[in-house]
Amino acid sequence: VYRLRSQLSITAVALVLGLLVVVQLRAQAGDSGLAQLSSEDLTVLVANLNDRNDDLRTEASNLERELATLKANQARGDVSVDEITADLRRVRAYAGLDPVAGPGVTISINGPIDGPGVEELVNELRNAGAEAIGIGDTRIATGVVVTGAPGAAAVDGTLLGSSFELDAIGAPDKLTGSLTRSGGVIAQLGATQPEVVVTVTPVDRIELPASTRSLVPEHGRPRL
Amino acid sequence: VVEELWLSGAEAIAVNGERITPTTAIIDVGSSLLVNSAYLAPPYQVTALGPADLYDRLSAAPGFADFVRSRVQAYGIRVSFAEPDSVDMPAFVGTVTLRYSRPVASPAPGSSAPPGAVASPGG
Numbered sequence: 001v002y003r004l005r006s007q008l009s010i011t012a013v014a015l016v017l018g019l020l021v022v023v024q025l026r027a028q029a030g031d032s033g034l035a036q037l038s039s040e041d042l043t044v045l046v047a048n049l050n051d052r053n054d055d056l057r058t059e060a061s062n063l064e065r066e067l068a069t070l071k072a073n074q075a076r077g078d079v080s081v082d083e084i085t086a087d088l089r090r091v092r093a094y095a096g097l098d099p100v101a102g103p104g105v106t107i108s109i110n111g112p113i114d115g116p117g118v119e120e121l122v123n124e125l126r127n128a129g130a131e132a133i134g135i136g137d138t139r140i141a142t143g144v145v146v147t148g149a150p151g152a153a154a155v156d157g158t159l160l161g162s163s164f165e166l167d168a169i170g171a172p173d174k175l176t177g178s179l180t181r182s183g184g185v186i187a188q189l190g191a192t193q194p195e196v197v198v199t200v201t202p203v204d205r206i207e208l209p210a211s212t213r214s215l216v217p218e219h220g221r222p223r224l
Numbered sequence: 225v226v227e228e229l230w231l232s233g234a235e236a237i238a239v240n241g242e243r244i245t246p247t248t249a250i251i252d253v254g255s256s257l258l259v260n261s262a263y264l265a266p267p268y269q270v271t272a273l274g275p276a277d278l279y280d281r282l283s284a285a286p287g288f289a290d291f292v293r294s295r296v297q298a299y300g301i302r303v304s305f306a307e308p309d310s311v312d313m314p315a316f317v318g319t320v321t322l323r324y325s326r327p328v329a330s331p332a333p334g335s336s337a338p339p340g341a342v343a344s345p346g347g
């Protein structure tokens with residue numbers, strides 16, 4: 001009986017060990033895709049993630065402070081209209097419902113670019129941390145997409161023509177660096193659409209209009 | 225796909241649970257995607273909320289037809305659809321605080337707040 005028991009426990013240990021080894025090997029074999037990236041791309045990724053972590057840390061401490069204020073107010077029985085108004089304004093600026101101004105970049109585009117080309121620039125701007133983006137007089141809010149064949153790029157039904165500007169608010173050096181790095185989006189556009197000339201200029205202050213869209217959902221209902 | 229859904233009248237879109245916001249970039253990282261600072265791995269599920277004929281509009285869009293034709297054959301991607309009566313959209317979990325942007329005076333409702341109210345101390 002004693003022998004049987006020791007055999008059983010050895011079998012159990014071997015089984016668990018085998019499982020662990022397999023899991024470990026599988027995990028190491030799993031390719032995250034990061035290995036295929038160039039060191040330049042990885043550097044940009046890491047820098048962006050670090051920035052976002054910093055943002056979130058700042059946000060966390062702000063929210064903690066806000067929570068403390070709100071708790072104190074609640075204890076006193078205040079209804080904090082100022083807090084709510086500030087929150088509302090913050091969300092409206094983020095969503096594109098209010099005009100905003102700040103430092104950023106102006107991108108001059110000359111030549112017959114197509115809609116997806118402009119979308120690639122917009123996507124790279126967002127990746128580099130752009131907070132608000134506008135094309136001509138149109139603010140890029142959710143659902144605004146640039147479409148069209150080369151030379152007929154249009155946003156919200158308005159043709160952009162062969163010479164227009166794309167404005168973005170954010171850290172000017174980061175936005176410029178991200179767009180113009182070698183192998184970046186402008187380099188790629190230069191290869192696929194060589195007759196298009198894209199110039200990035202850092203600016204101290206640009207102003208972006210509010211979106212003219214109604215962002216009130218017709219079909220969606222908030223779920224709390 | 226996300227762009228075609230917007231053009232087809234979608235009101236809200238999420239990719240594998242990451243809500244698409246005005247500042248969301250979708251970045252190709254080797255075999256995965258980076259969306260809102262989250263790494264997503266295939267299979268990708270794009271959820272969209274919109275009018276009842278959203279799918280009809282999407283499938284009628286030339287851009288979407290091109291997308292399906294070019295990707296499905298070239299990369300062996302399989303695409304499937306469902307039209308649920310109701311979809312649940314996750315909320316964006318990131319920050320909506322802008323570090324560089326300041327509001328410009330506008331006839332916004334409740335404009336009694338001081339202009340600096342939206343400014344975060346981040347910058």
